Amino acid sequence: MPDDSVHNAPTGPGCGRSCNCGRANADADGLIRDPKSNGDGVSRRSFIKTLGASAAVSSLSATSESRANALLGREVPKSAAMLIDGPEPVDVTLNINGKPLAVKVEPATTLLEALRFHLNLTGSKEICDRGACGGCSVIVDGKLVNSCMMLALDAVGAQVTTVEGLARDGKLDPVQESFVRHDGLQCGYCTPGLVMACRALLNDNPKPTLEEIKKGLSGNLCRCGTYTNIFNAALEASGQAPIMDQKMEGA
């Protein structure tokens, strides 16, 4: 049962980001999720096969790159579209934080799984695994992406920045520094996602208003309740004054 409410749920946190909306609402094992979890599912592989049934089969790298191209809005060479991967694990090279990293993954593997499980880059968190929380946010070719909603194969050929790649030469990114200063974190589990969302926001909009900050971060959830401080961190990281509270007498 593909659940497109992920992207337009009226009561949800609101997606507001460029995730891979072509992906149905699938489990990490590539099976489209039945609400009762033990029922039959439609495998993403068969889903992809159906779509690509009439397409010619070519080499894997062309397959992955073509889908990545389509995802990232690059021009897609016609002959390379819609190819079949797998079912066996395949070797791919992902460009993560400026480094080419070789990894062998089943085609249904999400980028988040590849990062956490195969590459031991555990900064990106798996919190909902279906695009609702932003905890797995990474930047792919300049765009903020929920890595649980993107196949690892779709990231082939793209530049992926994870939270581990934000600090440079031992110096924190200004966003990270202002998160620290304003205590924009408690348990810290949502923090990598919010740091990335904030970075992406400021890349697009170097001086966002408070309303723009709220909107820009609205794909991310924090259960401890750090938003107030994160707004201040975002304001300060963009060279603006944080929100001033009133002075109370008698405190």
Add this chain to the structure above:
Amino acid sequence: MKPLDEATLIPSHMPTTNRPSNMGASVNDNASRLDAVPKVTGSAKYGKDYHLPNSLYIVFIRCPWGAADFVSADEAAAKATPGVVEMQVRGKSCTYHGQSIGYIAADSPRAAKRALRALAPKWKRTPVKTQISDTVKDNPDIGDDGQNNMNGAEVTHEAVYTTPVQTHSSLETHGGAVDHRGDRATVYASTQGTSSSRDGLGGPLGLGQGDFELVCEYVGGGFGSKLGGPGKELTTAAQLAAKYKRPAYMFCNRSEEHLDTGNRPSSRTLARIGFKKDGSPVGGEIRTWGGTGVAGGGGGASIPSGRYKLGEIKKLHDDVSFNGGGPRAFRAPGHPQAAFAEELMLDEVAAKLGMDPLALRMKLAGGEHRKMFEAGAKLIGWSNRKPNGSQNSALRTGYGAGAAGWGSAGPGGAAEVVIARDGSVESRTGTQDIGTGQRTGMGIVTADALGIPLKYVSVKIGRSTLPPGPGSGGSVTTPTTAPTMTAVAKAAKTQLLELLATQANAKPDEFSIKDGVVLRNGEKYLTWEEACGKLPNDGITANKGKGERGDGHSNGVQFVKLDVDTETGVIHLRHVVAIQSCGRVICRKTAESQIIGGVIQGLSFALFENKLLDRNTGAMVNDNFESYKILGPGDMPHIEPVLWSKGQSGFKALGEPPTIPTAGATACALFNAIGRPVRDLPLTPDKVLAALAAGQGGAA
């Protein structure tokens, strides 16, 4: 030990100046969290991050219905799935969605889930109850004596208030990763009780307590749901790791976290209460029910809270079971439910009395609460509040207030402070930081007791091999450990000064330490590092000391201002003022964060959260984060946390009180805006519209 390298300290000691009320309120106003850098760079390792080589991955087989009998499953197909190592199916009758009937262990998460799919269990559904009102249908008197303590009342009020089941929704789910090496093991857990989890694991691991270590350096939230023993997820991982002498990993997914890791039980409160015309309380009866799912206990809603004088109240509480997962302690258990009923009840009474609800509270509340109400009213702009229901515009503004209170705890736990020859200091205690700032607080009290800057201190917590500390529950962690750590650090300082005195052939009381400088008779004698250089090779270790108890309650008040769009029923939160005392504040920034976090959870409880069970099947219909909505950045009002620290001493509770009054104050603000009470949480647009449509005089 921490390297004394300035570069690692860069962001850790920077003041923020945007909350002027709190400047100077704490032992350390400027310190940032000691673990902030690993958290913002992604290097902090949580239990769920430990994917160990050659690990087994475990999934639980769970009942998909509120009540069902297990019929059959294709065990052969599941076992034949490549990568499956072991399976256990204990067929039985289940009484809630998510109840486990066994597990599958496999070489990879994908293999385990494939096997689960292949298993395809068949169930026969049985009838369900899904809420308190399936059992409790009327509003019975307490006892049959006809007495309700309202004799002499000039104004009476009777109403029923209800709150839904709320899930903890910790972002790191429940579970653990176990690294079993045959004769020893390391357990990476996500727990609020380092010691209590350790205590339950020796058996499953097949090891003595000295042969394994439980590690929880970082915990992605808990809010009460990770208290106590290791839990079935970690226990199962430990058993399988022991059996196969290889690592094992079991963490819930988001759905399982909603279904089977505890919740705040639902509540129903029947209040009958009487007042004199001038607002003095006469008394009444308050009957409460707690919706505890399949478990008993934990449903208590404490009314009267003691925060307000309500006269003589006759009380009765019952737990009501239905086909839902059992509750677990959730940040101020019972209190937000109770405060919702109590605060909204007071506003309704005030409306009947023709009184300003704040004036009624000033009559009923104690001294500290009254002062806080006065101060908070100015900050929120209470004088702009319009009488209930007096607005006719499409967008109406409302103001509400509520009070919090929490008891204190005495010193306890064990701690150790080590001073090394290079001047670095390590404080150690086996507590855990679930986001509360415990790690940072321990560092600050150590530095403060020694009289040195925080940069010299590193803190070790979250390991079962450290001197045992308390669990993170009841807001006692800091009131328990901070006095102990202070006393132990003072003992270390005494040892150091005695040693310097001996070496200088002088009396110890000639020496003191201030701002990292050792003084002799008030004059600069040595720098901290020079003084530590005079220590023997092993430095100083202190582990004894008895701390002092912080007395009295942690009181607080909150004010909520919101707008209601009367055409859509949507509530827009605008401003929250949260004033909170907690004794002597240790770290300003983390204390402010605790208050803000409590308020945000309270607002989320007020407006959105509801574990919804299907009335026919008992299955939870919103076991995710799209339709189990928690408050997000776009819903945020401006929140002003105020630390009420004047004249306060001793370390007292802070974690729980700030989440108590929020939902109540929000409901009061809604009542003020639209002139009609909504007595059922969450305050969703449909209920707001229904209340508006109900017109004057009728029940909402």
